[in-house]
Amino acid sequence: MSTIIEWALRLWAVVLVVCAAVWVAVRAFALYFVPWQLTTSGPLDGLLSGLTFGAYFDDREVSRQFQELSESLTDLEAYNEAVAAGGPDVARWADLNVGWHVQIMDLTWLQNVTFIALHVVPLLALAWIWWALADIVRDSRRGSVFTEANARRLTAAGLLVLVGAPLVALGSWALHGWALAGSTLADRMTMPTFGLAALPWGLMAAGAGLIVLGVAWRRAVRLEHEVEGLV
Structure with missing residues (x-):
């Protein structure tokens, strides 16, 4: 053995x-x-494609994307009223953190x-x-x-x-x-x-x-x- x-x-x-x-x-x-070729996640990513890793959009980019998204929301008026009334509870506040896979x-x-x-x-x-x-x-x-x-x-x-x-x-x-x-x-x-x-x-x-x-x-x-x- x-x-x-x-x-x-x-x-x-x-x-x-x-x-x-x-x-x-x-x-x-x-x-x-x-x-070079764009690929999805897989065993050949590190061999035949560029460097792939995780990163985050910075605050300015997140704000821009969030603004574009919020303009298309149907409940935008209700959201603005909630903000005017004092906004969400600070203790429960969650930051918007958008991540994405970057391929260089x-x-x-x-x-x-x-x-x-x-x-x-x-x-x-x-x-x-x-x-x-x-x-x-x-x-x-x-x-x-x-x-x-x-x-x-x-x-x-x-x-x-x-x-x-x-x-x-x-x-x-x-x-x-x-x-x-x-x-x-x-x-x-x-x-x-x-x-x-x-x-x-x-x-x-x-x-x-x-x-x-x-x-x-x-x-x-x-x-x-x-x-x-x-x-």
């Missing part, structure tokens, strides 16, 4: 490397040989490289993690699972996930803002704020768990050596 698990992990690592290579090849081909077609060369890196580097990092886990499974089959090398593998994998995941999230947000600032929508839309809610807490918790496991693994290695010294 351990052999199947080991080779399944290695196969998945290879698949991730192939996916990274395909990402680079197809994206490069799309950059230089395929005309013409990225600069550096933006394209950053875009590719933000997709390819995580794939390669995950491939390394799966390969390292396969090595641990192999060592367990050979009866030497508690080793310093395996402790280092677990700790390195944990650090990679704990630090890498928020960096990728922050990098993606920064790239989206960078691309939006140079687009024709720069004066009408704004990026959402990058806050704690935008962090990949699940992945970060998994990374922290791997680090703790690596520390415990290293302690187990020392205990095993101490027991062997007493025999």
